[in-house]
Amino acid sequence: MELEQPGEHPEPRAAAGGKGSPRNGFCRESSTEHDPPPTTDVEQMSFSSPGLPMNAVGNDRVDQRTCLICGDRATGLHYGIISCEGCKGFFKRSICNKRVYRCSRDKNCVMSRKQRNRCQYCRLLKCLQMGMNRKAIREDGMPGGRNKSIGPVQISEEEIERIMSGQEFEGEANISWSNNGDSDHSSPGNGVSESNQPSPVSTPSSSRSVELNGFTALRDQYIGTPVSTHYQYLPHLFNYSAHSALMPPQTRSLDPQSHSLINQLVSAEDLEPLGTPMLIEDGYKVTQAELFALLCRLADELLFRQIAWIKKLPFFCELSIKDYTCLLSSTWQELILLSSLTVYSKQIFGDLADVTSKYSPSDDELHRFSEEGMEVMERLIYLYRKFNQLKVSNEEYACMKAINFLNQDIRGLTNTSQLEQLNKRYWYVCQDFTEYKYPHQPNRFPDLMMCLPEIRYIAGNFDLFSQLAPV
Structure with missing residues (x-):
């Protein structure tokens, strides 16, 4: 599939009336045309198709065994049952760290590869119900089971x-919402308090424990090894993490290594305004075809920028072609959404909103939009308000983007341990920066990290909006 350039999408229809050269309702702010970089075989993907092709990941034989917990591709017998790497690691972290979770629904949440991270309570419950044996986990938490012969238990x-x-x-449970009594200093964000706003995953009446448990579960998704393995990255973090809540703000300083890593991330980002025209003449009525043509051009430009960003990352040369392809194919929607909520927020939720206000859908178009699509839209609005309230800085945005991109749980990766270490590095860099820059906002780092699962959920349901596409 050839990658369409942003300018190759059909132009919106011409507006009635007008002088001079032919025009349409959309006006350019400048005469400079957006010129995307040349593409490679890996990058031949476009928004004119419903989704990204996955053939670039490889044509490896599909293993017919599926995880008994979430239905993902199983990698072997783990703690007594056939399961995937993701559920194996989740079960191990939950038992080793004595996690206590809460379900905000009816304790019967659907477990699938896409939804398994939405409710940690129901995921652990199913692990136990399917026979995962907690006695097969080594007491020291190191890799490898205690006894390979231990099977499932009822x-x-x-x-x-x-x-x-x-x-x-x-x-002795290390309950995730405990206050200063938490002795697990390797866990980020121990200072979470009641001032956190409810996560969109939970209902407005959800308890504080549900919300804080959500952050802990997200943290566990990234952090799963003993604290000693992190010293090689940011050892200074462990010199104050146990007492940072008691230290005066003026005693904190940003570690030079954190400063250097953040600067590298920010310099890789293209912060110039988007080139896709989104200004519209007063009184012009936008059609459905025009709106979707504009959205496709905008998405193409955003995708080009994400590809360029990845190639400028300090660790890009360390990634194999297959891992790079897997990561890009699995996170491109999330990267675009995250950038739209932050550095391009004014254009996306300002200029683009002005365009959409000129579009009046017909009854037939509205009927094609499902209730699930409305839920995704509501959660997107909530997330936008959350980001607007936090006023996420470019440094925080760059760290969040790197953390989200370096997702070692993606299927098809060849070097998950490398990605896990890189992920941890930027997790702690982000924590270091927020504690230095915003000393009077102890909940800021957990608030930022709690946005990541929502970004993944919303981006994973973008296909619902295709119901509104012109027939």
Whole structure:
């Protein structure tokens, strides 16, 4: 599939009346045409198609075994049952760290590859119900099972309830929303408090424990190894993490290594305004075809910028072609959404909103938009307000983008351990920066990280908006 240039999409129809050369309702702010960089085989993808081609990832034989927890591709027998790497790691972290989760719904959430991260309570519950054996986990938390011969177990509902409630841990559970009593100094964001706003995943009446548990679960997704492995990156973080809440703001300074890594990320970002025209003449009525043509051109430009950004990352040369392709194919929508909510927010939610206000959908077009699509739209609006409230800086945006891109749980990757280490590096860099820059906002870092699962959910449901595409 050839990559269409942003200018190759059909222009909107010409506006009635007008002098001089032919025109349409959209006006350019300047005469400079957006000139995307040349493409490679890896980058031959366009928004004129419903989604990205996955053939670039490779034509490896598909393993027919599926994970008994989420249905993802299984990688072997883990803790007694056939499961994937993601559920294996989640179960190990949950048991080793004695996590106590909460479900904001009816404790019967759907478990699938796309939805498994939405409810950690139901994911752990299914692990236990399917027979994952917690006694097969080594007590020191290191890789490798305690005994390879240990198989699945069938435990009673009462025992499952004791594990889920933390009673089985005999009062030693490291509950994720504990305050200063948390002794796990390797865990980021221990200073979470009640001032956090409810996550969109939860209902407005959800308890504080549900929200904070969500952050801990997200943290566990990235952090799963003993603290000693992090010293090689940012050892200074562990010199104050246990007491940072007691230290005066003026005693904090940004570590030179953090400063250098952040500067590298920010310099890789193209912060120039988008070149796609989004100004419209007063009184001009936008048609459905014109609106979607504009959205496709805008998405193409944003995609080109994400590809250029990836190539400028300090660790780009360390990535294999296959891993680069897998990461780009799996995160491009999330990267575009994250950039639209931050550095391009004024244009996307300002100029583009002015264009959409000139479009009046017909009853038939509205009927094609499902309730699920409305839910995604509502959550997008909430996320926009959250970002607007936080006033995310370019430095924080760059770190969030790198953290989201370096997702070691993506299927098809060849070097997950390398990606995990890179992910941890920028996780702690982001934490270091927020604690230095915003000392009076102890919840800022958890607030930022809590936005990432929402970004993934919304981006993963972009296909719902294709229901409104011109027939």
